[in-house]
Amino acid sequence: MSEINQKLIEHLASLIRIDLNSDESQLFAGQLNGLVEEFKNLQLVDTDGIEPTGHIGDLVTIMRIDESSASLDQEEVLMNAPDRNGMFIKVKRVIE
Helix, strand or coil: CCCCCHHHHHHHHHHCCCCCCHHHHHHHHHHHHHHHHHHHHHHCCCCCCCCCCCCCCCCCCCCCCCCCCCCCCHHHHHHHCCCEECCEECCCCCCC
16 A cells, blocks of 8 residues: 555545645644554464454344334424425535
8 A cells, every 4th residue: 555645635635525734634644654554563463273253242233123103294394494495405515
């Protein structure tokens, strides 16, 4: 994997629409490179003869039955909307 640099961090920040200054992007690049190095160290661990595990304990997922319940009617939901267009909730555009 190539090194995570400031340019990559700035590109990722623009994709997720957050503003980072130069110091922040440089800091994050350094931190992420440190994490990548730690994962490289994990690859050096000898796991021969060790059975793969999904959980370290005997945890059981308890699933409940999916039950329907009363919900708000459409007009009640629209009354709480800050802005609406007919029978739709109007939101700020998020995709260019």
